[in-house]
Amino acid sequence: MAPKSDLSPFTITLLLLLIILFPFLSNATANEAHGKISSPVAFLQHLTGCRKGDNVKGINDLKKYLQKFGYLNYNNHIHYDDNDFDELLEEAVKTYQLNFHLKFTGTLDERTIIKMIMPRCGMPDIINGTTSMRAAKIQHQHPELHTAVHYTLPDGNYKWPPSKYHLTYGFLPGCPAGAMAPISQAFAIWGKSTHFKFSHNTKSAQNADLKISFHKRDHGDGDAFDGPGGQLAHAAYPTVGTLHYDAEETWSAGAKAGAVDYGSVGLHEIGHLLGLGHSSVEGAVMFPTVTEGVAYKNLHQDDIQGIKALYKV
Structure with missing residues (x-):
C-alpha cells in the first residue's frame, strides 16, 4: 500500500503549479538581469569607490568610456587592456570631475558615477588630446584662480564659410x-x-x-x-x-x-x-x-x- 500523504489537495495543486511555472519565472528573472547587464553604462555602478591601485573587473570598460570622450589616450600603454586603476586613469577621472564641477579626487565617488551614467551626447569632451573645456583645465592647474568655465571651440577651425x-x-x-x-x-x-x-x-x-x-x-x-x-x-x-x-x-x-x-x-x-x-x-x-x-x-x-x-x- 502507498504511504498516505499529509498534504492537502490545495497544497498539492499549488506545488504542481509552481513546478509548471518555474521555468517561465526563471526565464523572466534571467531576462531582467540580462537587460541590466546589457545597459551600456551599467558597469559603472559596480565601480563606486574605486581608486588608484585597485584592480576590479569593469575598470577596463571605464578606460574605454573615458577614451571615447577624449579623457584617455594610452597609445599602446601597458595598462590599456587590463583592469588596473593606474595613474593615467586617475588623472583622467580628475579631469572629468573638473569638467563636470565635481570634487576632483580621482576616486570614483557616487556623484561621479551618477554623472557618468546620465544620457549624453556621443561627441568627445576633449579633442585631439587637449581639453576642450580649457577653463576647467586651467582651474585644475591653478585652483587659486577660480577661473569661470565657459563655451569651447575645438581645435581645427571648424566653421562654415x-x-x-x-x-x-x-x-x-x-x-x-x-x-x-x-x-x-x-x-x-x-x-x-x-x-x-x-x-x-x-x-x-x-x-x-x-x-x-x-x-x-x-x-x-x-x-x-x-x-x-x-x-x-x-x-x-x-x-x-x-x-x-x-x-x-x-x-x-x-x-x-x-x-x-x-x-x-x-x-x-x-x-x-x-x-x-x-x-x-x-x-x-x-x-x-x-x-x-x-x-x-x-x-x-x-x-x-x-x-x-x-x-x-
Missing part, C-alpha cells in the same frame, strides 16, 4: 514623424540668436546642407551607438553636416518623464553642426549631458557667446 550662412536641413528616410517639428523648432531657435538662417529642404533631403537621420548601433560612420541609456546622438563639425540620433532611445516631443526630448538634443547637436564644442556651464545647451523629462526652449548666454566668438560677429 561666409558663403554658407544660409543652411538647409532635411530629414532622411526613417526619421520618426514626431521628431520633425521639434527639431525644426531647434533650428529656428538657433536662427533667432545667430547670424545663420535655416530652411527646411522638403524636396530633397539628400541635397540639404544638414542631414538628420536615426540609426541603431553600428551605422557606418565609425561611431556606433551603444543602445538605450547611453549616447543619445552625435553630429559632425562643419562642413560635413550630418546629425545622427540613436533610434533605440525613448524619445518624446517635449518634456515627458522617462523620455528624452527630440528638440533639446537637436539644440545641442546643431551647436556641433555649427562648430561649437562642449561647454562646462551646467545649464548651457552645449553641456554634454541631457536630463530626461526636460525640454530646452532657448539658448544659454554661454551658447550665444560661443557662436559669436567662433564667427567673430
